Amino acid sequence: MTNKIIIAFIVVLVIIGLLLLFINRPNPSKNNSSNTSQQNGQNNQPATNSSDTPNSGKVVTIQVTKEGFTPGTVTVETGTKVIWTNVSGAIAAVHSADHPTHITYPPLNLGEFQDGSSVQLIFDKPGTYKYHDHLKPQLQGSITVQ
Numbered sequence: 773m774t775n776k777i778i779i780a781f782i783v784v785l786v787i788i789g790l791l792l793l794f795i796n797r798p799n800p801s802k803n804n805s806s807n808t809s810q811q812n813g814q815n816n817q818p819a820t821n822s823s824d825t826p827n828s829g830k831v832v833t834i835q836v837t838k839e840g841f842t843p844g845t846v847t848v849e850t851g852t853k854v855i856w857t858n859v860s861g862a863i864a865a866v867h868s869a870d871h872p873t874h875i876t877y878p879p880l881n882l883g884e885f886q887d888g889s890s891v892q893l894i895f896d897k898p899g900t901y902k903y904h905d906h907l908k909p910q911l912q913g914s915i916t917v918q
Contacts, residue, residue: 833857833890834913836864836905841913848895848917855892858885862907866891869902871909877901 833855835842841856848854858864864887868880880903882891895901895917905911 831855835859836866836911838862840911841905844912845914846916848915850896850898850917851894852917853892853894854915855890856882856885857890858887861887863887864908865906866903867906869904869912871904871906874906 830849830851831853832846832848834846834857836856836858838860846854856864856866863884865884866880866882867874868877870876874881880893880901882893884907885891895915898917900914900916902912902914904913
């Protein structure tokens, strides 16, 4: 009886390990219209929106710096494209909260991108979406979609 319990426990641990492996895999090539991740390095202007002002231009750029995200909090309208531009001097990785599982909002798991390049996501549902740099989880940001 004890051997059966040990074997069942090992099987459960292996299954949990495999599930965690597949959940945490970054997917840098997201290709549907509401969730687009692109690396292009052509969007280097900072966001002009404050955290209290809805976006009317439907595009917001957030810079990823050594110190964090600038701006760290933005409010946008549904359908807005948010572009994260890496100006940190190192590789960055935008992922949804919570670290390290990234399961709160999987479309926001945009993966790693080089300094000078960008990733983007179109937010098509109202809500508040928290994210962080997976390589430096203390660097966090938030997007509120109205």
